[in-house]
Amino acid sequence: MQENTILVKEQLNSAVVKFVIYKPLIARSAQAGQFVILRGREGGERVPVTLVDWDKEKGTINVIIQAIGKSTSLFNSLNQGEQFLNVAGPLGTPVEIKNYGTVAVVGGGVGIAEVYPIARALKEAGNRVIAVLGARTKELLILENEMTALCDKTVCATDDGSHGMKGMVTDAIQQLHDNGEKIDAGFIIGPIPMMKFTARLMDKLSIKPYASLNPIMLDGTGMCGCCRVTVEGKVRFACVEGPMFPASTIDFDELIRRTGEYKPLEKESLEIFHKDHVCKCGLH
Amino acid sequence: MPNPSAPRQNGKQLDPAVRKKNFEEVAQIFTKEEAQAEANRCLHCQNARCQANCPVGVQIPAFIALLKDGNVGGAISKIMETSLLPAICGRVCPQEKHCEGNCVLKEKFGAVNIGMLERYTADTARREGLLKTPVCAKKTGKKVACIGSGPSSIAAAAELARAGHDVTVFEALHAFGGVLRYGIPSFRLPREVIDKEIETVKSMGVKFQTDVLIGASEKIEDLLKEFDAVYIGSGAGLPTMLGIPGESAVGVYSANEFLTRVNLMQAYKFPQTDTPIRIGKHVVVLGGGNSAMDAARCAMRLGPDTVTVAYRRSAAEMPARAAEVLHAQEEGVVFDYLITPKEILQDEMGHVTGIKCTRNELGEPDAKGRRRPVEIPNSEFVLPADTVIVAIGQRPNPIIAKTTPQLKTTERGVLSLDEQGKTSIPGVYAGGDIIRGGATVLLAMKDGIEAARRINNYLNGEK
Numbered sequence: 001m002q003e004n005t006i007l008v009k010e011q012l013n014s015a016v017v018k019f020v021i022y023k024p025l026i027a028r029s030a031q032a033g034q035f036v037i038l039r040g041r042e043g044g045e046r047v048p049v050t051l052v053d054w055d056k057e058k059g060t061i062n063v064i065i066q067a068i069g070k071s072t073s074l075f076n077s078l079n080q081g082e083q084f085l086n087v088a089g090p091l092g093t094p095v096e097i098k099n100y101g102t103v104a105v106v107g108g109g110v111g112i113a114e115v116y117p118i119a120r121a122l123k124e125a126g127n128r129v130i131a132v133l134g135a136r137t138k139e140l141l142i143l144e145n146e147m148t149a150l151c152d153k154t155v156c157a158t159d160d161g162s163h164g165m166k167g168m169v170t171d172a173i174q175q176l177h178d179n180g181e182k183i184d185a186g187f188i189i190g191p192i193p194m195m196k197f198t199a200r201l202m203d204k205l206s207i208k209p210y211a212s213l214n215p216i217m218l219d220g221t222g223m224c225g226c227c228r229v230t231v232e233g234k235v236r237f238a239c240v241e242g243p244m245f246p247a248s249t250i251d252f253d254e255l256i257r258r259t260g261e262y263k264p265l266e267k268e269s270l271e272i273f274h275k276d277h278v279c280k281c282g283l284h
Numbered sequence: 285m286p287n288p289s290a291p292r293q294n295g296k297q298l299d300p301a302v303r304k305k306n307f308e309e310v311a312q313i314f315t316k317e318e319a320q321a322e323a324n325r326c327l328h329c330q331n332a333r334c335q336a337n338c339p340v341g342v343q344i345p346a347f348i349a350l351l352k353d354g355n356v357g358g359a360i361s362k363i364m365e366t367s368l369l370p371a372i373c374g375r376v377c378p379q380e381k382h383c384e385g386n387c388v389l390k391e392k393f394g395a396v397n398i399g400m401l402e403r404y405t406a407d408t409a410r411r412e413g414l415l416k417t418p419v420c421a422k423k424t425g426k427k428v429a430c431i432g433s434g435p436s437s438i439a440a441a442a443e444l445a446r447a448g449h450d451v452t453v454f455e456a457l458h459a460f461g462g463v464l465r466y467g468i469p470s471f472r473l474p475r476e477v478i479d480k481e482i483e484t485v486k487s488m489g490v491k492f493q494t495d496v497l498i499g500a501s502e503k504i505e506d507l508l509k510e511f512d513a514v515y516i517g518s519g520a521g522l523p524t525m526l527g528i529p530g531e532s533a534v535g536v537y538s539a540n541e542f543l544t545r546v547n548l549m550q551a552y553k554f555p556q557t558d559t560p561i562r563i564g565k566h567v568v569v570l571g572g573g574n575s576a577m578d579a580a581r582c583a584m585r586l587g588p589d590t591v592t593v594a595y596r597r598s599a600a601e602m603p604a605r606a607a608e609v610l611h612a613q614e615e616g617v618v619f620d621y622l623i624t625p626k627e628i629l630q631d632e633m634g635h636v637t638g639i640k641c642t643r644n645e646l647g648e649p650d651a652k653g654r655r656r657p658v659e660i661p662n663s664e665f666v667l668p669a670d671t672v673i674v675a676i677g678q679r680p681n682p683i684i685a686k687t688t689p690q691l692k693t694t695e696r697g698v699l700s701l702d703e704q705g706k707t708s709i710p711g712v713y714a715g716g717d718i719i720r721g722g723a724t725v726l727l728a729m730k731d732g733i734e735a736a737r738r739i740n741n742y743l744n745g746e747k
Contacts, residue, residue, distance in 0.1 A: 025501050039458055043550065043557040046458070071558055086458040088495035218549065218559070221456050221497055222681055223466075223521035224541035228532055235525065235532060240683065254532055257634035261534050265560035272555050 004083040007060060012142050015067045016110055017076045018052075024059030026051075026089045032121040033095030033212065033244050036063065037220045039086035040074045047071045048217045048239070050114035050189075051090060061087075064113035064142070070269040091220045095210070095244045097121045101184035102128040104176070104207065105151070106169050106198055108190025109135055112143050114212065115189040120150055122187070128152050130176065130183065134169035134190065138162035169194060170201045183207045188247065192256050199247035211247035213238045216259055230254055286327050292394035293322040300614040304584050307470045307552060310611060311375075314404040323352040326396045327388065334383035334398060339730035340367040340439075344383055344398055351405055357414035359405045364418055368442040369481045369729065371410065372435070372464065374403030375473050377726045378605050410480060417487040421448035426743045429454060429511040431498045431684070434462020435725045436716025437517030438485055439732030440739075444515075445488040447740045452511075453490060456497035459548065462519055463717075464725065466548035467540070467575065469582050499683035504691070504712060513711045513739045516699065517732055520717035521681035525674055526570065530628030535564060535636035539575045539675035546582045564670030565589045568639060570625055571675035572602035577609060579673045580617045591616070594623040594667060596644055596657045620667070622646070624659060628672055639667045678722045696721055705731075705738050713739055 001022050008020035026036060030051050037046045053062035067073040078084065095118050103122050107115040112133050123129045131151040135141035136159045148154045156164025157172040165172055169190070176183065185208040188195045195211040202209035215227040215238050222240035229238050230251035236242065296312040297303075303310050314322065328345040335344045343362050350359040363370045379385070379399040387395035409415040426449045430437040433455040441451045459465050461478040486492060496502065498518070507514050523538035525531055537545075542561075545551040549559035563586040569576050572595035584591045593612070595602055598621045602609065613619070622644040629638045643663035646655040680697045692700040692708040698721045699707055699714045707714050715731025717723060 025496065029501065041558075043553070045549070045558040086495050088456065088458070088497060089501065091497065091500055218541060218544050219457060219466075219521075221500075221521060222683060223523070224544050225523040225525065225538040226541045228525075230532055235527075251532075254634065257534050258532065261562065262560045265554065265562070269555045269558060269560070 002083060004085070004087045006078055006080050006082055006084070009078070009080045012064065013139050015076075016064060016140075016142060017067070018062060018064045018113075019075075019078075020060050020062050021084065021087060022059060023061050023087050026061050026087065027054040027056050027059045030054040030061060030090040031094035032097060032117040034090040034092045035220075035243065036061065036087055036089030037091060037217070038063070038075060038084050040071060040078065041085055044074070044085065045071045046086075046218060046220065047075070048091070048214070048220055050212070052113045052116060064110055066110045069266045070273040073270065073273055088220065091239060092243050093241060095121070095187065097125050099126045100208075102130065102182060104130045104132055104173065104183045104186040106132045106173070106186055106188040106190070107134070108169060108194040109140060110142070111190035111194075112141070112147070115187060116143060116146065116150075118187050119147065123150060130181065131155070132157070132169050132172050132176070133164075134158070134172070134194065136160065168197070170197050173198065173201055173205070173207075177205050186210065187244070188212070192252055192259065195247065196252035199250065199252075203248050209247035210244050211250060212243045213245060213250070213255060214243065214259070215255060216261065287324050288327055288389050289393050290321060290325055292325070293318045293397055293400070295397070295400050297611075300616070303471065304615040305587075307585060309474050310471050311400075313407050314400050319351065319401060319404045322397050322401055323348050325389065325393070326352075329388060333386040333388065334396075337382045337386040339382060339726045340373065340733055342367050342373075342383075342402070347405065348396070348398075348401060351401060356405060356408050356412065357416075360409035360415050363402060363405060366733075367729070368418060368446075368484060369435070369439065370402055371406035371477045372473065372481055373726065373729070374399055374401075374406055375477070376464075376468060378724060380606065382726065415484070417484065418442075418446055420446050420488055423450070424448040424743065426450065426513070427452070427511045428513045428515065428739060428743075429507045430515045430517060432456075432462050432516070432518040432716075433460040433482070433492065434517060434519045434716065434728065435464060436519070436728035436732040437462070437515060438482065439729040440515045440517060440715070440736045441490045442485045442488060443733050443736035444739060445485070445490045447736070449740070449743065451490045453492045454496040454498055455492065455494050457548065458494050460492055460494070466544045467578065469543070469547050469578050471581065471585075472578070497683065499687040504684065504688045504709065508709075508711060512743055513713065515732070515735055515739060516684060516707070516712065516714040516718055517716045517728070518681055518684055518718050519728075520678035520720075520722045522679045522697070523674070524677040524679055526625060526676065528625060528627055530630055530636075531674070533628050533630040533636045534634050535562070535670055536628055536672045536674065539569075539571070539579045539673055540678065542579050542673050543575065543582065546586075552582075552586060561586065562671070563588050564636070566669050567591045567671040567673065568667055568669040569593045569673045569675055570639075571595065571677070572597070572604055573675065573677065574604050574608060575678075576673075576675035577604045577612050579675050581612050581615060583671070583673065584612075584615050584617055588671070590618065592618045592620055592667070592669075594620045594625065594639070594641070596622065596624050597655065598622060598646060601646075601654045622657060623667070624657060626664070629666065636670050636672055638669050639672060641665055641667050678717070680718045680721060684718075705735055711742065
């Protein structure tokens with residue numbers, strides 16, 4: 001079997017694809033909270049993607065990718081049997097897994113998939129795990145069944161109320177608190193504003209928040225410093241020191257500004273891709 | 285008869301007005317006539333000082349003599365007896381510090397242009413099919429892992445293969461060459477040259493793997509289960525930042541990020557390639573080393589209005605090679621000396637608008653003998669900039685040290701070696717920037733070659 005081969009491709013919703021990739025080296029040593037860097041073609045970007053699952057015996061890793069820009073759209077056009085050009089990892093510092101007591105794992109959008117391995121590891125470490133899952137609408141809410149099977153309690157929130165409670169994950173967390181649920185720590189993965197407001201709320205509710213950050217990266221090995229974030233007033237490299245950091249003192253606004261740096265160029269690149277790309281996946 | 289007083293041949297360079305708009309190699313290869321004329325200047329000294337001062341021990345008078353006889357194949361074989369990457373060395377070695385700096389003709393007539401002769405030999409031999417795969421000793425059955433595919437690690441791998449060992453090179457990135465690929469721009473070292481030199485090493489039987497970050501994908505202890513010895517040549521992959529306010533503003537790059545985008549990811553071809561880069565109208569590069577020159581010259585090629593190198597001491601103390609400084613100046617890069625950046629200023633959107641700086645004067649010499657910059661009171665001013673590149677040095681990448689607690693390091697993060705060049709783990713050797721903290725390609729290669737010799741002795745059971 002050739003390394004980097006896609007063994008399974010599963011379309012989770014219109015923009016989100018799950019891949020099972022053959023990569024024994026990474027499957028062997030992956031830990032919760034780590035990521036890989038993917039490249040799809042010569043001249044392609046190096047894109048960091050969270051490891052969602054792995055199987056040491058089969059030598060496979062799972063990633064879940066939402067098509068947002070050119071590179072992620074290209075990835076999601078790859079089919080079963082094809083290969084990613086490069087898969088490097090596992091990168092980043094694993095999340096510290098211990099018994100915190102009761103923990104909330106909070107996922108927004110594809111962040112649900114990314115927080116899943118952390119939820120599983122925390123459960124195995126003896127925590128009482130509450131999953132708080134958020135999405136814009138029901139169709140975008142993924143992995144609910146898996147989370148429900150794994151966690152002691154699962155709460156869903158959608159912006160439009162099409163599934164679970166109507167509102168944001170912050171509303172769901174507030175409600176849990178108001179109902180007397182005592183939570184010791186929270187692990188948050190999702191869009192930056194969602195992480196920012198969730199961390200802020202958790203601080204208020206005396207829940208220790210941790211957030212997994214997604215700054216722009218190049219090498220992913222600490223070499224370029226592109227992914228620097230400010231935590232506790234100090235510059236940290238998310239690719240090696242993170243991506244998970246204590247969230248109370250993260251400068252989220254700086255992260256929003258830095259991740260927006262290439263938006264106009266990314267848009268240009270995506271437009272060219274859509275114009276030139278003849279999709280093989282049969283969905284478009 | 286040698287003709288030492290003939291004018292030194294410097295070769296031709298692309299016109300600055302043309303080259304500042306492209307990434308093509310600036311220095312053109314010698315013509316046959318130029319090479320002949322320059323080879324003719326060499327006196328072929330006994331106990332040649334050039335050779336004694338070559339970090340990789342190239343037999344300089346001997347190869348030049350062969351070249352003078354028109355024997356390019358013989359000349360390349362002579363060079364490759366000690367150095368297997370001649371097309372790279374001929375281009376990026378600071379010859380003025382080593383061979384040419386010690387040429388007996390230097391004071392009176394100007395040193396023999398050894399760098400250009402080496403490059404001419406390497407390129408011509410390659411083009412004419414005269415470059416032969418180096419002969420390797422009988423297989424020893426011993427396996428060696430080389431970590432990183434930069435100059436130090438490739439040099440070690442090639443020498444270990446030559447000694448008959450079974451060598452695998454592990455590279456964390458998707459392309460080989462390390463700093464040669466992500467740091468040094470193609471206008472100084474064309475990508476094909478790196479590819480071809482690595483092909484030579486591959487042709488000696490060395491295996492190369494991408495996407496393996498030792499310390500993360502596999503630990504040193506895992507490697508030692510499969511390999512008889514390990515060479516760590518993982519380089520100085522950690523940028524030094526200034527630690528001043530505003531350094532995370534949008535538009536501030538480390539030199540590593542800027543150069544990686546341009547050189548490794550080829551962002552200057554965007555959108556044909558997928559990695560973007562943004563360049564403002566006024567670029568300021570902070571620092572005065574070779575990375576600062578590379579960053580400034582790359583920035584110039586992306587079409588801003590101005591590129592300024594701001595250095596805290598004066599021109600005399602600047603560590604960059606004189607030739608690089610000259611090339612940068614020819615291309616329109618402006619140098620502003622005796623400046624200390626204090627704060628990077630930003631607008632309400634977080635974009636860089638300028639650098640608050642102070643002026644310096646030169647004080648007493650420091651430990652290295654360079655005069656220290658001393659701030660002039662009340663000299664604060666703002667240097668306008670919308671792109672800032674911080675090029676004040678690199679330190680060793682910490683991943684291997686962090687995941688290998690048995691490895692001893694200094695407080696600056698460099699690996700500690702004993703007198704025999706060994707790390708604190710038996711069978712594990714190291715060299716290049718991981719032990720030097722940020723030096724040159726040639727010193728890294730020298731370390732690799734010397735470590736290969738020690739590893740060979742170790743594998744042969746000698747102490």
